Amino acid sequence: MQACDNSGFGFLPKRHLPLFALANTMTHPEYILTLSCLDQRGIVHRVSGFLADHGCNIIDSAQFGDDQSKLFFMRVHFSSEDAAITDEALRAEFSALAGTMQMNWQLHDARKKPRMMLMVSKIGHCLNDLLFRYKSGLLPVEITAIVSNHTDFYQLAASYNIPFHHLPLATGASAEAKRAQEARVMEIVEANNIDLVVLARYMQILSPAMCTALTGRAINIHHSFLPSFKGAKPYYQAHDRGVKLIGATAHFVTGDLDEGPIIEQDVARVDHAMEPETLTAIGRDVECVVLARAVKWFIEHRILLNGHKTVVFK
Structure with missing residues (x-):
């Protein structure tokens, strides 16, 4: 009898695992978005809405509005979970949104070592x-x-x-x-x-x-x-x-x-x-x-x- 590991799948190659088990082994690209712009109503809503509409899941987020400079700052760490949306498309489409709000922004690959x-x-x-x-x-x-x-x-x-x-x-x-x-x-x-x-x-x-x-x-x-x-x-x-x-x-x-x-x-x-x-x-x-x-x-x-x-x- 073939021995089994704790998962119950024995020693089957990964390609023979059930689909739900394969899903657990997959990783999604992660990004860190940083931005600043003039403080205005709806920035967090529009950014989070954009990410949701593009198949992204926010892992953590922080923001700050400076009363003196009148600038708003935001950092969002998120994963991109829709394989149909490429890195190029994500950047290009966010650039369009950023342009409407005159944002200074950068989108970093969270797993790339500087x-x-x-x-x-x-x-x-x-x-x-x-x-x-x-x-x-x-x-x-x-x-x-x-x-x-x-x-x-x-x-x-x-x-x-x-x-x-x-x-x-x-x-x-x-x-x-x-x-x-x-x-x-x-x-x-x-x-x-x-x-x-x-x-x-x-x-x-x-x-x-x-x-x-x-x-x-x-x-x-x-x-x-x-x-x-x-x-x-x-x-x-x-x-x-x-x-x-x-x-x-x-x-x-x-x-x-x-x-x-x-x-x-x-x-x-x-x-x-x-x-x-x-x-x-x-x-x-x-x-x-x-x-x-x-x-x-x-x-x-x-x-x-x-x-x-x-x-x-x-």
């Missing part, structure tokens, strides 16, 4: 933390390149089998040399179809042109609540001021140094008995957590720009 590039100089805690989270499956991304103006972390990159690009930039380098180095960086971005560039303590100021080229897809971690304690040795500055809280800020990169739209912030409490080195260690832990949250929310398409601010659907 492609990420990391940039670092000589301080590696954020780089190491992101690589560990990536390898552990906590960050569903493809890290396709690591770029640095130093060679300190090429062995770390090799241990994760990630290409390492050493693009040196000498102290006091000329504007021409800086443009050439940034051109190489952008070549790597384009060649790898990068969706997100993360400045994981990359200690070079990006030119306005590069900031513009990476608008909305470059995140930096700053070692304080902006704009406090800019420059070198921020935790020593904090110690000299006798602070009781230290923190970190993840923000989008813009041409205004360390003033891009803020994505996430956090703090840790400290006291008078702590040495600068202790503050540095605590602060670096906070930086890692804050940057990891910002990266995770980006790759899950939870961050929408609202002028100089962000809307983050957690």
Whole structure:
């Protein structure tokens, strides 16, 4: 007698299973729709109605209306369950609806892993933390390149089998040399179809042109609540001021140094008995957590720009 598994179907090949059992093994394409537009009556109704009419099932949804900017923001995670409606048709028909409401919108394949590039100089805690989270499956991304103006972390990159690009930039380098180095960086971005560039303590100021080229897809971690304690040795500055809280800020990169739209912030409490080195260690832990949250929310398409601010659907 042939043994049976718990399903009662024995060891029959999948093609011989009953139709209801096959249905349970099928998966539907999933999407994440993000949009913003002027706040107006009926946005949620029209979007949800469109999805229902096109054979889609909403998995989760979030929305926010900003009284100041008068803008409405929405994120919808849904599955497309009508095989007759193609990806192209879904996008084309939603584009028509979006046009009538003057929406800024994006439709993302929820199962596609964004492609990420990391940039670092000589301080590696954020780089190491992101690589560990990536390898552990906590960050569903493809890290396709690591770029640095130093060679300190090429062995770390090799241990994760990630290409390492050493693009040196000498102290006091000329504007021409800086443009050439940034051109190489952008070549790597384009060649790898990068969706997100993360400045994981990359200690070079990006030119306005590069900031513009990476608008909305470059995140930096700053070692304080902006704009406090800019420059070198921020935790020593904090110690000299006798602070009781230290923190970190993840923000989008813009041409205004360390003033891009803020994505996430956090703090840790400290006291008078702590040495600068202790503050540095605590602060670096906070930086890692804050940057990891910002990266995770980006790759899950939870961050929408609202002028100089962000809307983050957690």
